[in-house]
Amino acid sequence: MVLAGVSLLPGFTVIGIVLGGIYALAAIGLVLIYRVSGVLNFAHGAVAMFSTFVAYQVSVKSGLPGWLGLIAAIAVGIGIGFIIERFTMRPLTGRPALTKVVVTIGWLLVLQTLAGRIWGQNAYHSPVRLVSKSGFRLIGTSVVVGYDQLTTVIVAVVLALATAAVLRFTTLGASMRAVADDPESARLWGISVNRVTAASWMVGSAMAAIAGVLITPLINFDTFSLTLVVIDAFTAALIGRLTSLPYAVVGAGLLGLAQTYPRAFFNTSGVSEAVTFGLLLIALAVLFRPGARKLRMA
Amino acid sequence: MTGLLDLYDVSIRFGGVQALLDVSLHVRTGEIVGLIGPNGAGKTTLFNCITGVLRPDTGRITYDGRDLAGVKTHRRARLGIARTFQNLQLFGRMTVLENVMVPIDAFSPRTPVGDAFRLPTARFEERKAEERARALLYFLDLLDVAELQAADLAVGMQRRLELARALASNPDLLLLDEPAAGLDARETAELADVLFRIREQFGVTMLLVDHDMALVMRTCDHIYVLDFGRIISEGPPEHVRDDPQVIQAYLGEVA
Amino acid sequence: MTADARVVRWTAVGVGIALGVLIPAFLSNFLRSLASDAAIAGLIVLSLVVLTGLVGQISFCQYSFAAIGAFTVGSLVAGHHWEFWLALLVGVCFAAAVGVLVAIPALRLSGLFLAILTIGVALFFDRFLLAPGTWDSFSGGTSSWRPGRPSFFGIGLRGEYAFYLFVFGILLVACLLVWNLRTGKTGRVLRAVRESEVAASTVGLNLTAWKLTAFGISAALAGLAGGLSAVRVGSASAGSYDFLHSVIIAAIATVVGVGAITSAPVGGMFLLFVPEIMRAWTPFSTQWFPFVTGILLIFQLVYAPDGAVVDSERRIMRRLHPPAPPPTADDTATPERVLARTST
Numbered sequence: 001m002v003l004a005g006v007s008l009l010p011g012f013t014v015i016g017i018v019l020g021g022i023y024a025l026a027a028i029g030l031v032l033i034y035r036v037s038g039v040l041n042f043a044h045g046a047v048a049m050f051s052t053f054v055a056y057q058v059s060v061k062s063g064l065p066g067w068l069g070l071i072a073a074i075a076v077g078i079g080i081g082f083i084i085e086r087f088t089m090r091p092l093t094g095r096p097a098l099t100k101v102v103v104t105i106g107w108l109l110v111l112q113t114l115a116g117r118i119w120g121q122n123a124y125h126s127p128v129r130l131v132s133k134s135g136f137r138l139i140g141t142s143v144v145v146g147y148d149q150l151t152t153v154i155v156a157v158v159l160a161l162a163t164a165a166v167l168r169f170t171t172l173g174a175s176m177r178a179v180a181d182d183p184e185s186a187r188l189w190g191i192s193v194n195r196v197t198a199a200s201w202m203v204g205s206a207m208a209a210i211a212g213v214l215i216t217p218l219i220n221f222d223t224f225s226l227t228l229v230v231i232d233a234f235t236a237a238l239i240g241r242l243t244s245l246p247y248a249v250v251g252a253g254l255l256g257l258a259q260t261y262p263r264a265f266f267n268t269s270g271v272s273e274a275v276t277f278g279l280l281l282i283a284l285a286v287l288f289r290p291g292a293r294k295l296r297m298a
Numbered sequence: 299m300t301g302l303l304d305l306y307d308v309s310i311r312f313g314g315v316q317a318l319l320d321v322s323l324h325v326r327t328g329e330i331v332g333l334i335g336p337n338g339a340g341k342t343t344l345f346n347c348i349t350g351v352l353r354p355d356t357g358r359i360t361y362d363g364r365d366l367a368g369v370k371t372h373r374r375a376r377l378g379i380a381r382t383f384q385n386l387q388l389f390g391r392m393t394v395l396e397n398v399m400v401p402i403d404a405f406s407p408r409t410p411v412g413d414a415f416r417l418p419t420a421r422f423e424e425r426k427a428e429e430r431a432r433a434l435l436y437f438l439d440l441l442d443v444a445e446l447q448a449a450d451l452a453v454g455m456q457r458r459l460e461l462a463r464a465l466a467s468n469p470d471l472l473l474l475d476e477p478a479a480g481l482d483a484r485e486t487a488e489l490a491d492v493l494f495r496i497r498e499q500f501g502v503t504m505l506l507v508d509h510d511m512a513l514v515m516r517t518c519d520h521i522y523v524l525d526f527g528r529i530i531s532e533g534p535p536e537h538v539r540d541d542p543q544v545i546q547a548y549l550g551e552v553a
Numbered sequence: 554m555t556a557d558a559r560v561v562r563w564t565a566v567g568v569g570i571a572l573g574v575l576i577p578a579f580l581s582n583f584l585r586s587l588a589s590d591a592a593i594a595g596l597i598v599l600s601l602v603v604l605t606g607l608v609g610q611i612s613f614c615q616y617s618f619a620a621i622g623a624f625t626v627g628s629l630v631a632g633h634h635w636e637f638w639l640a641l642l643v644g645v646c647f648a649a650a651v652g653v654l655v656a657i658p659a660l661r662l663s664g665l666f667l668a669i670l671t672i673g674v675a676l677f678f679d680r681f682l683l684a685p686g687t688w689d690s691f692s693g694g695t696s697s698w699r700p701g702r703p704s705f706f707g708i709g710l711r712g713e714y715a716f717y718l719f720v721f722g723i724l725l726v727a728c729l730l731v732w733n734l735r736t737g738k739t740g741r742v743l744r745a746v747r748e749s750e751v752a753a754s755t756v757g758l759n760l761t762a763w764k765l766t767a768f769g770i771s772a773a774l775a776g777l778a779g780g781l782s783a784v785r786v787g788s789a790s791a792g793s794y795d796f797l798h799s800v801i802i803a804a805i806a807t808v809v810g811v812g813a814i815t816s817a818p819v820g821g822m823f824l825l826f827v828p829e830i831m832r833a834w835t836p837f838s839t840q841w842f843p844f845v846t847g848i849l850l851i852f853q854l855v856y857a858p859d860g861a862v863v864d865s866e867r868r869i870m871r872r873l874h875p876p877a878p879p880p881t882a883d884d885t886a887t888p889e890r891v892l893a894r895t896s897t
Contacts, residue, residue: 040665040668040669042668042672088851088855091855092854092855097664097665098609098611098664098665098668099854101611101665101668102611102803102804102807102850102854103850103851103854103855105613105800105803105804105847105850106804106846106847106848106849106850106851106854107847107851108800108847109800109801109804109843109844109846109847109850110843110844110847110848110851112797112843113840113841113842113843113844113847114844116840117840117841117844121840224797228676228796231669231672231673231676234669234672234673235673238666238669267686269680269681269684269685269686270680270681270682270684270687271681273676273677273679273680273681274677274680274681276673276676277673277674277676277677277681280669280670280673281658281670281673284658284662284666284669284670285658285661349755351751351754351755370754370759371754371755372754372755372757372758372759372760375754375755375756375757376757380755380756381755383751383752387749387751387752387755388748388749388752389744389745389748389749389752389753390748390749391744391748392741392744392745392748396741396744396745397745399741400741400742400745400753400756400758401756401757403738403741403742404742404756404757404758405757406738408737408738408739410734410739410766410770412737413733413734413737413738413739413740414730414731414733414734414737414739415730415733416733416737420737420738423738424737424738427738463752463756464756466756467756467757
């Protein structure tokens with residue numbers, strides 16, 4: 001059984017990397033929102049889930065092409081991000097961070113229930129496909145890589161790089177970094193903190209939407225499982241100490257692989273969750289030691 | 299020479315900053331010792347080392363002859379060290395009375411089980427704690443506001459409440475971190491009287507950090523001057539006042 | 554507190570208890586079982602009154618602690634034929650121990666990260682520990698435990714009304730104990746730790762010990778709720794203790810407020826009866842309940858930050874109890890005499 005497991009590893013590496021790419025996207029959105037607005041968005045997974053179900057509605061139920069579904073999902077993600085920030089976060093300016101977190105828990109319940117009522121709870125849904133299911137054999141090996149998997153990794157890498165570029169080279173990015181470092185001085189420099197914060201919520205939620213759509217072929221896609229992607233995003237983001245995007249991406253890759261490999265050896269359900277929990281504990285314990293070094297966002 | 303509190307060559311650095319360098323300081327029982335120095339000289343850092351919030355890189359701190367290395371903050375409180383905070387660390391959303399009862403609670407043998415079942419010992423301890431807390435509030439002229447939230451008090455009263463709370467743990471050594479900050483001239487003068495009364499009533503030894511030269515000169519028996527983490531002068535008030543190094547480092551800055 | 558306010562408070566408590574005993578006597582068995590569930594949920598809200606209300610820590614894994622109580626009772630009573638009371642005691646202690654265990658990494662973490670940790674704990678229980686195949690001798694595997702109802706000093710608790718009175722009584726006792734904790738040293742110390750950790754430790758409080766104590770008490774209450782619910786339903790299955798339950802109860806506790814003991818029965822009733830009311834009198838099915846809770850939570854935090862019960866309680870008390878005149882010094886014992894007596 002162990003040998004059989006080992007022979008599965010190359011193929012599982014591919015799955016792990018793909019999963020890692022998706023977690024990276026989700027984590028980037030989470031970190032972006034946290035750094036700029038100071039809010040840890042527990043509804044991040046729920047936003048991803050709701051947007052993804054919009055894509056499902058457009059492309060699977062209405063039969064339109066997958067990319068249209070993706071665009072619809074992104075639009076909805078941006079819309080939800082805007083609503084959360086504008087109507088429930090901005091009025092709470094100056095209140096404890098924990099209060100804002102509990103509000104995002106409220107959003108988690110709202111989005112989760114709404115999606116469950118519209119698209120059915122805990123039922124299997126066929127995934128949103130952006131590209132065909134076929135694949136190619138990796139040269140010199142017996143490992144087959146699906147075109148959808150390849151697309152996922154490419155999208156994840158491109159978006160991660162694009163985010164880094166935006167943060168580094170554009171005015172919006174500079175404003176975001178300024179607000180993340182010190183909102184008060186940012187305000188003095190004439191940066192509209194409200195607008196930048198709203199932008200971070202919208203961009204971050206759009207990333208969540210993309211991650212959600214991309215993950216559908218990989219998991220048992222229902223309202224609950226997608227909402228729980230937030231814990232994977234948290235774990236990846238925590239490896240980047242909730243501040244560094246590059247480290248969060250590395251953490252996401254690590255998490256993807258760590259969740260996938262044990263499945264080659266164990267059949268017990270929940271092993272991935274146990275691994276996630278282990279990594280989460282380690283990340284919290286090691287990285288939040290008092291006096292741990294501070295990281296920069298990008 | 300051993301006093302109540304002795305520091306021998308205490309040093310600590312944060313990254314590139316040498317916050318304290320070879321600081322030696324001695325406080326004898328019954329004295330009020332002053333510690334002055336410009337902003338950022340390392341006064342609060344020194345307090346944090348004494349209370350165990352920070353651990354010095356090198357050097358030794360002894361209290362009543364006992365080495366404090368590795369003794370946790372709350373244990374040091376039990377040995378008889380109490381402090382006030384420059385940036386006021388009151389229990390804001392608790393009443394003034396409760397603020398003073400907490401240190402008494404910390405020393406009482408009550409357990410959650412006793413509390414939950416209102417055992418006679420718990421009720422007795424509660425009455426005793428409240429009686430003592432009220433007496434302390436009376437002593438510091440805070441009894442009228444006993445039922446108010448600590449956060450709602452004026453700064454002068456909050457400073458006095460910090461004193462009351464520090465005294466509640468029945469200390470032998472009281473560390474006062476800028477007790478006059480935010481007080482006007484009249485309140486500062488009153489504070490000096492309060493400090494004398496505290497020494498008289500409780501027999502507490504004090505280490506006082508403050509910017510207010512008048513207060514320090516008036517109250518302290520012995521003064522240390524700290525600049526850039528180093529002791530640059532020490533002695534009785536008159537001596538320190540006339541030390542050219544001190545005038546340059548500290549008084550020069552004020553002028 | 555003035556004598557008037559005290560009279561009003563105890564009258565209100567008395568009327569509340571009387572209503573709690575009498576009303577279910579006239580209800581159907583279905584509603585009685587719901588009332589039992591409400592009392593049990595009230596215990597979980599009470600566990601949050603301790604953890605969130607006193608220590609200021611939110612938790613999204615209270616139902617995981619409840620699961621420990623439930624499965625301990627389930628496996629010991631149904632699997633090993635233990636006496637219910639002994640099994641319940643073991644379950645409560647086990648839950649408290651796990652609560653302390655969870656709190657150990659939590660000691661270093663500030664509120665936000667501890668909240669993430671509790672979600673991790675909930676999912677770990679939910680998806681791994683209680684999943685079939687991981688620890689079947691505890692979780693019962695694919696078949697769930699079926700513990701029978703106990704008897705209480707020879708009185709059988711098979712009837713729904715008798716069982717309801719039993720859990721209602723336990724809830725009342727638990728509320729009384731937590732009330733005593735809150736008003737005593739424990740409550741004061743925990744609030745002090747919440748207000749300023751650095752000040753609390755410099756006045757001699759052992760932060761570690763107190764935080765662990767609070768988590769232990771909170772988890773014990775949740776474990777008690779779990780053990781009771783296992784015999785209420787007559788079975789223990791992982792689905793009843795999942796992450797979403799923990800999130801919803803945390804949301805409800807926040808909506809009703811964690812600053813008052815009264816929140817426990819009110820929160821319990823909210824969880825069980827609002828869905829019934831929705832089904833009976835509104836076009837929405839019970840499945841919309843989390844949605845309603847979420848909306849209430851958002852609105853309440855933006856507009857009534859302390860929680861509905863705490864807010865209204867405060868409003869009532871303010872009306873009954875206008876700001877007191879400054880108290881005068883006790884003249885039987887002069888302060889100097891007291892100081893001289895107590896400072897040595």
